[in-house]
Amino acid sequence: DAGITQSPRHKVTETGTPVTLRCHQTENHRYMYWYRQDPGHGLRLIHYSYGVKDTDKGEVSDGYSVSRSKTEDFLLTLESATSSQTSVYFCAISLDTVPYEQYFGPGTRLTVT
């Protein structure tokens, strides 16, 4: 158990509304990630962070922003949710030593209507 929690676990929201998902970790890992998982696509990286206030884009970052003001929290914001952002969102941390395996939170199931 890597001590990762995500909130909310489930959310239904309307198109055009802002949504923020939270990832919280208890073990002071430097690297944190946000993924989305959709049928037929597997896990795709949205954004990642390599320290407080240090973030970078992944392969599917359009329409998403992130913030990391504390080591333990990594926030993912959908500025104006669209139906194409209906997905399951996973947060992950990676260990700081080779082979840098990642551990995942339980996921947030987001539905945009």
Add this chain to the structure above:
Amino acid sequence: RKEVEQDPGPFNVPEGATVAFNCTYSNSASQSFFWYRQDCRKEPKLLMSVYSSGNEDGRFTAQLNRASQYISLLIRDSKLSDSATYLCVVRPGGNNRLAFGKGNQVVVIP
């Protein structure tokens, strides 16, 4: 070309049988390799890292073939509880980013 490719299956396996599947990766400079297990509607969980010499964990054996750029997973004496999707995961470069395959779905049949 996708970074990691897997045949999604499903692989229907009689209980007690052996099942094996591969994945291929495109970046010859890839540095770390893993198999993750994902149960329906759950998060992926690390099953095992894959080392150059191959490694075994109980009924699970993983192999790495760098020359042909593929990774394999073999499950012996399949249990009903082995039913899951198995994700092939590769670290393509010098940073911590991982590339995920779409998974091999395994269904163990009584």
